[in-house]
Amino acid sequence: MRTVGLLALAILLPAFAHAADAPTPATYTISHDTLYPAAAAESGLATTTAIDVAFSEPVKVSIKILSASGAMVKSLYSSSSVTNPTPKMWDGMNTSGARVDDGTYTVLISATSTATGLSMTDSSKTNTVASPGAPRVSPDTTST
Numbered sequence: 001m002r003t004v005g006l007l008a009l010a011i012l013l014p015a016f017a018h019a020a021d022a023p024t025p026a027t028y029t030i031s032h033d034t035l036y037p038a039a040a041a042e043s044g045l046a047t048t049t050a051i052d053v054a055f056s057e058p059v060k061v062s063i064k065i066l067s068a069s070g071a072m073v074k075s076l077y078s079s080s081s082v083t084n085p086t087p088k089m090w091d092g093m094n095t096s097g098a099r100v101d102d103g104t105y106t107v108l109i110s111a112t113s114t115a116t117g118l119s120m121t122d123s124s125k126t127n128t129v130a131s132p133g134a135p136r137v138s139p140d141t142t143s144t
Contacts, residue, residue: 037092
């Protein structure tokens with residue numbers, strides 16, 4: 001009896017010992033790197049940005065905008081179970097509805113697998129908020 005139990009354990013253990021991976025973004029894009037929230041519609045400047053993220057599996061997720069100091073400026077989205085939420089828009093406003101100061105803001109994605117409980121965070125993308133009269137920011141521009 002003991003041999004049968006050990007044999008069953010040896011056969012079944014590898015199936016349970018496999019380490020699950022944390023969820024990963026299958027896609028993650030931001031439509032505009034720089035926002036001009038106070039720009040007139042006819043200026044052609046981006047007044048909003050779309051944050052589009054999809055995951056490898058169902059997750060509990062939140063999307064937040066953080067200031068350069070790490071303080072939360074706005075919570076854009078939260079869901080208890082989603083794989084591919086619709087793109088979330090940020091208009092350069094904080095939680096109170098006031099325009100944020102010019103500067104660089106971090107998009108923080110936090111997700112936890114609903115199946116395994118493993119989690120991930122991504123703060124690799126930023127968004128610049130600028131006044132309409134400010135020079136346009138280009139990722140390939142270098143300062144001298």
